Amino acid sequence: MRPFTYERPADVRSAVAAAGRxxxxxxxxxxxxxxxxxxxxxxxxxxxDVTRISSRAIEETGGGLLIGAGARNGxxxxxxxxxxxxxxxxxAVLEGASGQIRNMATVAGNLLQRTRCPYFQxxxxxxxxxxxxxxxxxxxxxxxxxxxxxxSEHCVATHPSDMAVALAALDALVHxxxxxxxxxxxxPGLHRLPxxxxxxxxxxxxxxxxxxxxxxxxxxxxxxxxRKVRDRASFAFAVVSVAAALDVAGGVVRDCRIALGGVxxxxxxxxxxxxxxxxxxxxxxEFARAADAELARSSPLPRNAFKAPLLRNVLVRTxxxxxxxxxxxxxxxxxxxxxx
Numbered sequence: 001m002r003p004f005t006y007e008r009p010a011d012v013r014s015a016v017a018a019a020g021r022x023x024x025x026x027x028x029x030x031x032x033x034x035x036x037x038x039x040x041x042x043x044x045x046x047x048x049d050v051t052r053i054s055s056r057a058i059e060e061t062g063g064g065l066l067i068g069a070g071a072r073n074g075x076x077x078x079x080x081x082x083x084x085x086x087x088x089x090x091x092a093v094l095e096g097a098s099g100q101i102r103n104m105a106t107v108a109g110n111l112l113q114r115t116r117c118p119y120f121q122x123x124x125x126x127x128x129x130x131x132x133x134x135x136x137x138x139x140x141x142x143x144x145x146x147x148x149x150x151x152s153e154h155c156v157a158t159h160p161s162d163m164a165v166a167l168a169a170l171d172a173l174v175h176x177x178x179x180x181x182x183x184x185x186x187x188p189g190l191h192r193l194p195x196x197x198x199x200x201x202x203x204x205x206x207x208x209x210x211x212x213x214x215x216x217x218x219x220x221x222x223x224x225x226x227r228k229v230r231d232r233a234s235f236a237f238a239v240v241s242v243a244a245a246l247d248v249a250g251g252v253v254r255d256c257r258i259a260l261g262g263v264x265x266x267x268x269x270x271x272x273x274x275x276x277x278x279x280x281x282x283x284x285x286e287f288a289r290a291a292d293a294e295l296a297r298s299s300p301l302p303r304n305a306f307k308a309p310l311l312r313n314v315l316v317r318t319x320x321x322x323x324x325x326x327x328x329x330x331x332x333x334x335x336x337x338x339x340x
Contacts, residue, residue, distance in 0.1 A: 020207030028106040064217040069108035088224035092166035108210035115157035155198030168267035169243040169259035178208035191266035220247035238262030
């Protein structure tokens with residue numbers, strides 16, 4: 001690990017100024033950054049610790065929920081407001097990691113975690129994301145768990161966050177403070193497709209700090225689900241995942257929100273599937289038609305082509321479950337969750 005300096009600013013403006021310098025990065029829970037530093041993938045010269053100045057509050061506002069950037073994932077998953085109004089968000093966080101990791105990881109850090117592509121994490125291999133222009137060996141190599149949507153010749157990596165998939169489905173707004181002041185960034189929109197600049201994960205400018213995440217109130221989000229398929233029963237990254245909320249009346253889909261994980265460089269909002277569903281009958285046949293509309297945009301590689309039919313099946317099953325009149329909303333009051 002390369003030697004680095006450590007700073008702990010007293011306020012947001014001081015943090016922004018410190019992180020605007022070359023090779024300076026923010027430190028929150030450190031659950032991803034420290035791993036990358038140990039691997040030699042991340043080599044910052046300065047760590048700017050924002051744990052003392054990042055809000056950990058989770059508050060109900062007139063328009064929804066406001067979640068502080070420093071809120072621990074464990075607190076978010078256990079919060080009664082989240083579990084009641086946005087159960088897919090709570091479930092996505094629970095599916096994302098072990099209790100120990102959730103109780104260290106922050107909301108902002110979760111959004112900004114980097115890909116687990118094996119070539120990105122191995123500094124002995126070329127990787128356009130780590131070293132622009134060096135190539136993407138994953139395209140002809142080990143790409144089983146990589147992207148089938150939105151990838152480019154320069155990168156087929158996937159975004160690893162479960163929480164980000166739920167937030168993309170819920171039209172979350174990311175509050176940011178930077179050298180030029182405050183702004184909000186919508187989700188989807190925070191994360192970038194790789195294009196010809198795969199080293200840029202997000203639209204954030206140097207020094208910009210996430211201060212909060214706003215989740216607008218969505219009445220039918222209480223009837224929602226996050227479903228994740230992974231290679232083993234213990235905590236692992238998604239092969240594919242689906243975050244969905246469904247509003248059905250009289251057997252017809254009035255509205256819906258769908259986002260997909262494990263299949264793209266970004267949390268993928270399934271806009272084609274949503275458009276196909278609005279006004280359609282709430283039946284497995286229509287759900288399959290909507291899934292096919294989304295997958296028409298996919299371009300699997302030889303060793304991850306299985307993801308397309310898998311994703312289709314998971315999406316149809318999730319929507320079918322949500323359309324059932326007896327489908328429970330939210331969490332049972334007695335359902336346990338690890339807390340700090």
